[in-house]
Amino acid sequence: MALLEIRGLTKYFGGLAAVDHLDLSIEEGEIVSLIGPNGAGKTTVFNLITGLYPPDEGELLFNGQSLVGLHPHEITALGIARTFQTLRIFTNMTVLENVMVGQHPRSRSGVMASVLRLPRFRREEEHIRRKAVEALSFFGTRLIGYRLDQPAYSLSYANRRRLEIARAMATEPKLLLLDEPTAGMNPHETLEMARMIGQLRDEKGYTILVIEHDMKVVQGVSDRVVALDHGCKIAEGSYEEVAHDERVIEAYLGRRRDGDQEAVAEAQPC
Ligand SMILES: Nc1ncnc2c1ncn2[C@@H]1O[C@H](COP(=O)(O)OP(=O)(O)OP(=O)(O)O)[C@@H](O)[C@H]1O
Ligand SMILES: [Mg+2]
Numbered sequence: 001m002a003l004l005e006i007r008g009l010t011k012y013f014g015g016l017a018a019v020d021h022l023d024l025s026i027e028e029g030e031i032v033s034l035i036g037p038n039g040a041g042k043t044t045v046f047n048l049i050t051g052l053y054p055p056d057e058g059e060l061l062f063n064g065q066s067l068v069g070l071h072p073h074e075i076t077a078l079g080i081a082r083t084f085q086t087l088r089i090f091t092n093m094t095v096l097e098n099v100m101v102g103q104h105p106r107s108r109s110g111v112m113a114s115v116l117r118l119p120r121f122r123r124e125e126e127h128i129r130r131k132a133v134e135a136l137s138f139f140g141t142r143l144i145g146y147r148l149d150q151p152a153y154s155l156s157y158a159n160r161r162r163l164e165i166a167r168a169m170a171t172e173p174k175l176l177l178l179d180e181p182t183a184g185m186n187p188h189e190t191l192e193m194a195r196m197i198g199q200l201r202d203e204k205g206y207t208i209l210v211i212e213h214d215m216k217v218v219q220g221v222s223d224r225v226v227a228l229d230h231g232c233k234i235a236e237g238s239y240e241e242v243a244h245d246e247r248v249i250e251a252y253l254g255r256r257r258d259g260d261q262e263a264v265a266e267a268q269p270c
Contacts, residue, residue, distance in 0.1 A: 001064055003028040003207050004049070004175060009058035011044055011231075018044040020231035020270045021058070026175070031201055031208045033218045035242070036228035037252055042211045043085055045228075046177050050082050051075045062175070081168035082177035085211070089160050091153040095143055098152050099132035102167035128170075135169040138204075139196075158189045165196075169204065176200060178210040182217055190214060197221045215243065227251070232270035 002025035009022040019041045051072040060067040136143040182190040194217045225242040227235040229251035
């Protein structure tokens with residue numbers, strides 16, 4: 001059984017099928033890249049998996065359990081964590097606090113225990129703190145030490161992206177969804193992030209679905225690549241197979257020629 005099994009997944013926004021009868025399965029331990037031109041529906045796939053939007057049609061099975069109808073925090077608790085294309089950092093909170101808040105779905109103490117600061121609550125908070133520091137330590141010394149107590153607004157853009165990954169890691173996911181983890185990074189940072197994506201699988205044991213525009217990163221990290229256009233899956237296979245697929249090449253070139261919104265509006269069903 002695949003870790004994640006997506007069947008016939010469909011989401012409309014008005015008349016537009018942002019995701020159109022998508023089938024996709026991800027085996028445990030795989031790194032799968034999701035590629036496609038702007039507006040192809042990649043982020044919407046993440047939003048459907050993580051329960052931000054309900055699908056209009058289709059099935060989402062994680063470890064055989066349906067995710068449809070679950071709240072985002074329930075999906076996090078089942079073992080799916082994500083980062084956002086548009087960063088969701090609480091800039092006025094510290095680095096450590098940003099990671100600690102992400103573990104909320106896993107905390108067990110009730111409100112009263114926390115208000116009264118009962119021993120159970122304090123033990124749990126210490127545990128959450130330890131896990132947060134451990135996740136932040138994955139990025140060497142970049143986010144720990146004196147940085148732990150600095151407000152997130154003081155971080156560089158690349159460090160904010162790393163912070164988002166640490167927050168996802170601290171929820172102890174089985175499946176990690178990364179939405180453009182190298183966006184806005186310089187070539188050196190991008191290369192380092194590509195290496196870290198491999199380490200997230202090899203050392204932490206996560207299964208990873210990554211949305212990525214940088215083809216060098218896609219080539220370097222992917223066991224398998226899935227290409228979307230107009231919400232439809234247009235190719236799937238090894239990096240070489242997908243990168244040389246005529247529909248993929250046409251999707252990227254065509255989209256640039258047409259201008260994105262009109263091209264999407266005139267899209268045909270898959
Ligand atoms: N909440 C929404 N309401 C209306 N339309 C939406 C919404 N979210 C996405 N869309 C539309 O759905 C389509 C797919 O968007 P999506 O963000 O999934 O694309 P993407 O592949 O992630 O693109 P990019 O590479 O630019 O991030 C686009 O046409 C977009 O405008
Ligand atoms: Mg996107």
